[in-house]
Amino acid sequence: MAESYISLRGGSRTKSEPAEAAQPVSDIPPWIRSVYSSKRILALHQEILDFAEYMKPTAAETAMRTELVDRIRSTVLELWPKAKVEVFGSVRTGMFLPTSDIDIVVIGKWASLPLRTLAKKLEDLNIPKNMKLIESARVPIIKFTDSRSNVDVDISFNAENGPTDSTHVQEYIIAMPAIVPLVLIVKQMLAQRMLNEVFTGGLGSYAIFLTVLSFLQLHPQRGTNLGVLLLEYLELYGKNFNYVNVGISVRDGGSYFSKVDREWDVEGRPHLLSIENPNSPTDDVSRNSFAILQVKQVFEHAYHTLVPLFALRGGPVRPPKTQLGLILCVRPEVVEYRAWVEQNWGGKAGPDESKSEARGAEDHSRKRTR
Numbered sequence: 138m139a140e141s142y143i144s145l146r147g148g149s150r151t152k153s154e155p156a157e158a159a160q161p162v163s164d165i166p167p168w169i170r171s172v173y174s175s176k177r178i179l180a181l182h183q184e185i186l187d188f189a190e191y192m193k194p195t196a197a198e199t200a201m202r203t204e205l206v207d208r209i210r211s212t213v214l215e216l217w218p219k220a221k222v223e224v225f226g227s228v229r230t231g232m233f234l235p236t237s238d239i240d241i242v243v244i245g246k247w248a249s250l251p252l253r254t255l256a257k258k259l260e261d262l263n264i265p266k267n268m269k270l271i272e273s274a275r276v277p278i279i280k281f282t283d284s285r286s287n288v289d290v291d292i293s294f295n296a297e298n299g300p301t302d303s304t305h306v307q308e309y310i311i312a313m314p315a316i317v318p319l320v321l322i323v324k325q326m327l328a329q330r331m332l333n334e335v336f337t338g339g340l341g342s343y344a345i346f347l348t349v350l351s352f353l354q355l356h357p358q359r360g361t362n363l364g365v366l367l368l369e370y371l372e373l374y375g376k377n378f379n380y381v382n383v384g385i386s387v388r389d390g391g392s393y394f395s396k397v398d399r400e401w402d403v404e405g406r407p408h409l410l411s412i413e414n415p416n417s418p419t420d421d422v423s424r425n426s427f428a429i430l431q432v433k434q435v436f437e438h439a440y441h442t443l444v445p446l447f448a449l450r451g452g453p454v455r456p457p458k459t460q461l462g463l464i465l466c467v468r469p470e471v472v473e474y475r476a477w478v479e480q481n482w483g484g485k486a487g488p489d490e491s492k493s494e495a496r497g498a499e500d501h502s503r504k505r506t507r
Contacts, residue, residue: 166462167191167472177447177460181364184461189318191467192325194233197482198475201286202228202239204482209290212258213243220245225299227342230306232320234328235475237342238289242296250294252279265290271336280336287474301416302343309350318363319349319370326435326465338428340410347387347412347422348374354391364460368443375436380429384411388418439464 168191173180210222226240227233243255252270256279259265265281279292293299310316323345324333332339340348352370383393384401394413396402401411401421410429414420423429442463 166459167467168461169459178362178364181367181443181460182362184459185318185322185363185367188461189321192234192321194231194235195475195479195483197479197484198235201478201482202288205239205283205286205288205290206241208262208264209241209259209292212262212264213255216251216254216258217243217245223300225303227324229300229303230310230346232306232310232317232324232342232346234321234324235471235478236328237324238291240299241290241292242299243292243294244297245295247294250277252277252294255279255292286478298414298417298420302414305416306343306346309346313350313353315353315361315363315366316346316349319353319366320346322367322461322465323349323370325467326439327432329466329468330431330435332428332432332435335423335425338426340423340426340429340432344410344412344423344426347385347415350387351385351391351412354387355393368440371436371440371443375433375438375440378433380410380433381407384413384421386413386415386418388413388415 168188169184170187170190171183173183206222206224213220213222221244223242223244224239225242227237228239252272256265256268256270259279259281260268263284266284268279268281271278271280276293276296280289282289320342324342327333327340327345331337333341333345335341335344349370352373353366356369356373381402382396384396384399386392386394396411399411401424403409403424406427408430410423410426410432412422414422426432443460446460446463
């Protein structure tokens with residue numbers, strides 16, 4: 138099939154290199170809901186809307202995450218009754234993918250951060266699997282996969298900027314409706330290439346949001362066509378943005394600043410993306426995204442994949458001639474995982490524990506393939 142919706146894996150391919158062999162199981166991406174306009178840029182806009190609607194969290198997916206947070210909150214309060222447990226990040230803002238993790242912060246008073254105490258208690262209750270304690274990070278965290286839902290969880294302590302950041306994100310979402318579909322597309326593009334985790338050098342959810350917000354603030358928009366906005370976003374960060382000299386600020390309507398003037402240029406890594414945290418201006422949100430050149434190449438390849446389509450003539454853009462599907466995919470394993478979540482949390486308390494443990498490792502590895 139000439140226009141497979143299974144896109145490239147890995148961001149290092151240049152625009153002139155051939156596409157990796159695809160392994161499609163269907164000619165129609167799962168988000169396709171209608172026949173689109175014969176005008177391709179309008180068709181791309183319509184497909185983006187369908188994609189955003191398809192990726193929107195279902196009631197079952199929200200219930201599953203709520204139940205998991207409640208279990209963790211109960212565990213924390215059993216240890217420290219006066220502690221506070223708050224969710225932040227994409228789950229708090231509603232811009233999470235079906236396979237997104239949950240970011241949780243525990244707020245309290247301790248002489249030293251009690252990562253090991255909480256980790257042991259969670260293990261005693263058989264909540265986690267694949268647990269890691271990252272104690273040397275600037276913000277130490279407990280990382281694990283929930284054995285019941287197969288959702289990944291990051292728990293930090295006393296990092297109160299996370300919930301504050303999430304509140305401001307929600308305010309921008311209301312003011313700029315284009316943010317959500319663009320963020321979901323970028324997140325999915327990077328997630329399927331394993332470039333969405335700061336821990337592994339990718340671009341995290343908050344940094345992705347800030348790049349989209351900055352783009353919308355500073356670049357003239359010819360109408361509200363999401364297809365046009367997506368192409369211009371990809372062109373900016375894939376081809377035109379000056380990563381070496383310029384940093385991003387979204388305060389006061391948005392601006393760029395000199396990395397040298399702020400001493401944010403990193404010796405040996407001049408290409409790193411610098412994004413000011415609007416709630417803590419001395420904090421560079423993306424300073425640990427060391428794989429940013431791969432991210433840039435993903436954007437550039439996507440731009441050069443989509444742009445030629447608009448020089449083509451022809452009739453209506455009908456499935457399987459998807460445009461968005463040329464640069465991203467939702468793999469069958471993720472579709473199956475969502476169905477499993479719907480079956481077990483759609484109005485129920487959760488999965489049968491005897492079945493959950495048996496299939497847990499399998500489901501986790503499948504959903505993480507994106």
